[in-house]
Amino acid sequence: MARGIRDKVAIVGMGCSKFGERWESTAEDLMVEAFNEALEDAGIEKNQIEAAWFGTAFDKVHVGASALPLATTLRLSNIPITRVENMCATGTEALRGATYAVASGACDIAMALGVEKLKDTGYGGLPAGSRGTMTDLWVPNGSAPGNFAQLATAYSAKHGVDAKDLKEAIGHVSWKSHQNGAKNEKAHLRKPVPMETILNAPMIAEPLGLFDCCGVSDGSACAIVTTPEIAATLGKHDIISIKALQLCLSDGSESGFSNWDGSHFATTRVAAKKAYEEAGVENPRDEISMIEVHDCFSVTELVTMEDLYISAEGEAVKDVMDGFYDADGQVPCQIDGGLKCFGHPIGASGLRMVYEMYQQLQGKAGERQLADPKLGLTHNLGGAPHSNVSSVSIIGRLN
């Protein structure tokens, strides 16, 4: 059995641009903003970076294809750089590439950078376009909220939850993220929003209203990774290491076979189990200090609490309403505001989640700092409930 990557790779530098509608900035500006912060944080020279992974999902509406935009923007001279794309899990894919490169010994210092500049399309939401020559012929051209909204009907039917109670629980999910986002100066949306406003917002895809949907933002995030040994030689104390990095993809059975009920993410359950095993976590509800999940929509976050085995099956509504995931709850979720309020520049989001864990674990999270967090979990998802790319990562202190 493979030994996994637990504690083989340390994060020595991270950066994150301000997320939001960055009308004044190009994707290149955002990349520079995240990169400069990460480089300064790492305390290394640019030429010490031996390889890089570049994550973008909607490259056609900003930098274009390949890894060349990263190489030329940051003037990374003649090093191997790979562009990765795995839908909304792209940011985590970039980190995975860099982490595996260091863990394998192929290089000492590697970098992951994700970016998305989505506000040059002229309209809100994600860009629409062809999804492949065969897919276009039969798959309904729905939207992300429409696909995720179906979790709600299936979850209600399965657990006998009244639609109104579910709407309130997912409303609380968004309410909590707005409370948290207000304390984050890099977040896109920084206003607390009353429950009443959330529940009565215009419908986007039933039952998801405007406040059940995350923002579409411009932004970039960056991580520099190395071995724990090199991190120590760089003068790092309280080294932050990667405990687990797991990825799980649908094989088409959720959408084409009848063993899935539509109320949960089959992939997340597999990725979570593997991640806990890799990190040595036996009881996630007690051992995980904080989580950043892929709350593209409030209902996604709600069902993910069960898929991560933190809430028992059918109990997420109760935990959410009890404040279990609030900032002062037992396992704070989206302490930085999440996709909902920090924002969702697709290629950067997975790295942005790790950025918050990294800040929290070092006690640098300012106004939203949690008391002595030990293990942080990030969950970064791409696609739709019936067909997706799901990743679960666990970050902690080395010792």
Added chain:
Amino acid sequence: MTSPVGITSFGAYVPRLRLARENIAKAHAWAMPNLRGLGKGERSMCNWDEDSITMAVEAARDCLTERDRAAVDGIYFASTTLPFLDRQNAGVIGAAVNLEAGLSSLDIAGSQRAGTSALITALKATGDGESLVVASDARKAKPASTDEMHFGHGAAALGVGSEGVIAKCLGAHTVTVDFVDHYRGEGEDFDYGWEERWIREEGYLKIVPQAVKGLMDKVGGSGDDITHFVMPCTMRGIPQRVAKMFGIADDAVVDNMAATVGDTGAAHALLMLVSALENAKAGDKILVVNFGQGADVILLEATEALAGLPKRAGAAGAVAQGRTETDYMKFASFQNNVKLDFGMRAETDNKTALSMEYRKKDMVTGFVGGRCTKCGTVQYPRSRYCVNPNCQAFDSQEPHPFADQPATLMSFTADWLSYNPSPPFFYGQVNFDDGGRVLMGFTDTDAGQLQVGTPLKMMFRIKDYDELRGYRRYFWKAAPDLNAEKET
């Protein structure tokens, strides 16, 4: 002498949406107050994703109820609103209903007579096999015109052959007269018509009698034998006047569905014929007259076999499944007579890879998925490896048709973000009773009609328009099966 050729089966389809004419009149009252006089009853209107091909497919499916599709070796498609000027429209219908290869096909157009001309052609040409005659029309009308009031959209289909004849053909006759009561020129959306009084006196009351007399002279018999007289005409009292000329009883005149459907153009004579067949008994004689640059006349006699035809929607069922629409602007938008601002999402390029569409034709046009011969799992799309995670056999799937399988709803949403010409866009996961799960778009669905477990039926519809290239692609959509709900 071989057994007589005649009609072996029938089917019909009328779009679910029925525009209340008073709402047309109200919309135009500021300019054309006199339209109020026509503002009674309802007319059928295509949903945004319906055209003459999709309606024809539904009528053909109805006609093929409990029939051996392999026996059908020819298809005739009549319409004056063919979606493609150069692409065999009948071929699309044939592919959608999965008729066997070796099918002959012909599009017949150019006149309101097209439906009856297709039937006469099929009656003459059909040998040992069985032909399918489908007529369908979705004519546009200029806003505030009387056409907008009179027209409806719909389709009818007839099986033609010599086995299991439900109405044998006693004779047919055609006269051709280049009488331009109206016309639609190349590239024009709308008809241009002449004065109604002239059409009535010089057209209906002179050309039609000449054609009927031509047939009577051929086959003998007299008008009082006729029990069903089918004559599409939106002018009140004209069919009765023609009937009277030949001694046909007043009560033999078949209702023209003006109150519920409107005039469905090239399909209307056949739609009325289907209605007549539904009310006929063995021995009844049906005279069909259809006017348009001359006239077609067909005389049929119902047989004992008519009573044994398996149950289907037919014209009565198609008319009954209507839902009143009161929003004139919705109709105007669906007809493309007004361009709404649907935002930039509506700008998405819907280019179709024609080579891919051909490669996957049975899956896409025919809605044929796969069934694994190793584990029995039914799946869509058909794939090289079986989708069952416990099987995953390679190249193990045989074709499995989905279109006529009953299904139920697993999950759904009403999406206000995606572009859809009739928001919100309903879509969701559909579980088929015989196995298989497909993420599908919905059509003909109203708010509140869907819940987990709702019975669904499949319908052949337009998936996307490619306005840049003048193409449209078709696929199947789910709709609430209201009849199934009644049965349970």
